[in-house]
Ligand code: SF4
């Protein structure tokens with residue numbers, strides 16, 4: 097048995113809970129020992145949210161500081177906000193698409209440039225995978241599936257989760273959007289295969305480095 | 309709001325709260341009553357969604373006190389009753405709670421209370437374990453979502469056995485943690501006939517005095533019962549370590565994990581009131597150093613120090629000296645405490661400093677199209693030149709306290725907006741006093757406060773933002789849902805001046821506020837419009853298509869910024885001199901169009917989806 101800790105972060109309403117639950121469900125079907133934790137209540141209203149996935153011999157539901165192998169971010173500033181949850185040299189997978197907090201229209205703060213955000217991430221790791229997930233989802237006229245593009249991308253970085261199980265769970269969960277959603281999921285897989293082939297080659301290594 | 313997707317092989321994926329509900333159902337629970345509150349809500353929601361049995365009663369009640377009373381009636385009638393609330397909800401139910409302990413139950417009753425250490429969604433982080441001590445009732449605590457199922461069942465069993473209500477104390481990470489849950493075969497509760505017993509259940513002083521002795525006796529039975537090793541878990545190494553850790557709740561799950569790397573023995577108690585004194589005495593005698601790892605207050609620590617003193621146990625007990633007193637615990641701060649205590653080196657952690665001006669805080673905001681946002685916008689426009697004290701309350705509309713609205717001088721607890729407004733009106737007769745409250749909170753405790761305000765003829769304006777649902781906790785039903793009860797008529801019937809306006813009718817709302825705010829006495833303005841999340845959900849069920857998305861005509865727009873700054877709808881932003889609409893967020897409420905002085909907005913009906 098191997099272990100893996102993923103911190104899925106984003107903005108309330110972006111579907112972080114959905115993809116976290118899909119991963120846990122997949123893990124469960126594959127008979128892994130799973131733990132998860134989700135955000136409810138106040139911050140779900142457009143605030144900063146996270147969903148923690150722990151696969152392996154864990155008891156607690158929370159990932160410790162500097163404990164996550166992967167941060168999967170549906171929004172780039174959120175990847176930075178949670179960067180201290182990542183292991184040194186862990187992997188950050190993030191959508192490039194910024195969700196600008198409405199509050200900046202009042203406070204007149206500037207949302208930082210993507211390069212600036214990446215500089216922060218680099219203080220912890222050089223393993224950064226940027227995905228134009230929202231753009232890809234939009235190209236299929238399915239904005240809401242940006243999270244599934246990222247989920248597909250994640251699966252190219254870790255071999256732990258079976259993509260076929262995920263595909264069937266996605267179809268089951270959103271029967272009306274089954275086709276378009278799986279297309280987005282597959283597009284995420286393809287994007288990493290094309291643009292970050294080294295991670296795909298090395299993906300079993302991430303697990304071998306983490307024996308329980 | 310997904311629940312238990314069935315798994316083929318290895319249990320079912322459930323939230324801790326859902327596991328609790330399933331456990332209670334499987335143990336034969338027959339009556340559920342509660343009031344929604346994060347992190348407790350999903351217990352009753354799960355029963356609503358999964359229960360098909362006609363013989364099980366499930367209620368969201370008007371507030372926690374009445375929910376408790378419903379469950380109490382069931383429990384003394386021989387039913388297996390369940391009450392659910394968040395930690396502060398038990399404060400509301402504290403009155404019936406304290407005396408039911410004296411009476412005890414004939415069936416069984418589990419009081420499920422979910423604490424919120426770190427206050428993720430709460431106004432304080434009070435520690436419910438004190439309530440067990442206050443009422444002389446047992447407190448059971450699962451350590452993670454996985455064993456929440458088992459402990460829910462055991463709580464009902466224990467209650468039935470000792471005839472006392474039992475507190476099942478949960479915390480955010482148990483309630484909202486997810487794990488694979490394995491079910492055990494269900495059973496039905498034993499049948500009981502109702503017989504009258506007023507000498508026990510009518511709490512006149514003469515009966516209460518007898519009941520107090522009954523409670524003492526039942527409690528000493530609990531003390532014996534919980535020495536049974538099913539109520540705790542010991543893991544000792546051979547030879548034993550000098551450090552023994554005693555822990556409970558979520559903190560214990562982290563200790564279990566840390567045992568792989570650090571030298572200590574562990575005692576987990578699943579009952580935190582009373583403690584298994586004999587078993588703990590033995591464990592303490594076996595270790596020269598005892599560290600108590602518990603979240604929030606030093607409740608167990610105090611009890612253990614007393615026990616060690618009484619029984620002359622020679623060990624050194626430490627707790628909050630090493631373990632943080634405030635906020636929830638995590639693996640890292642427990643690990644650090646243990647390393648400190650043992651004089652071991654701590655792992656080096658590089659903390660990347662994040663600059664606030666780059667990594668902008670992302671506070672929660674009203675959903676795009678939320679009627680509350682419109683109401684606060686109107687309030688601020690109408691009362692711009694007045695000296696106002698805003699008395700706010702608990703619900704989604706609490707967000708009116710944040711910029712750009714800043715409409716809160718105080719926010720104390722459920723229903724306090726109106727109660728405090730009366731106080732403000734006496735102290736500041738020259739200021740305009742405005743209470744803002746939602747429908748669920750109005751029925752919860754606002755209505756009693758309103759009777760007080762009308763009785764004292766206070767000069768206040770009460771704005772009830774009636775969106776027909778308990779929105780903050782995920783749209784549960786309340787007396788206003790489906791117009792079952794009517795706030796406007798209630799306020800009028802009680803003797804207040806009262807009006808009702810559609811929340812999106814900007815001109816009308818502003819005009820009423822301006823005209824009426826200075827009238828003497830209590831004025832009630834009901835701003836009515838369904839919560840957009842709730843409405844979207846209903847529309848989906850009824851297959852009504854979404855309204856559409858707003859479009860901006862930048863030729864008409866003069867960049868006055870009313871819509872982005874003053875209204876601050878989260879679907880709108882100003883980017884490179886243009887108003888941008890986020891189509892994924894906009895709910896087509898058209899309020900921005902209503903307030904735009906240039907008529908630059910128009911609704912585009914959605915075609916895809
Ligand atoms: S959930 Fe409903 S009431 Fe709450 S912020 Fe969203 S729209 Fe408003």
Ligand code: SF4
Pocket residue numbers: 676677678858877878879880889893894895896897898899900901
């Ligand atoms: S119509 Fe305007 S105010 Fe309403 S949700 Fe859309 S952008 Fe926001």
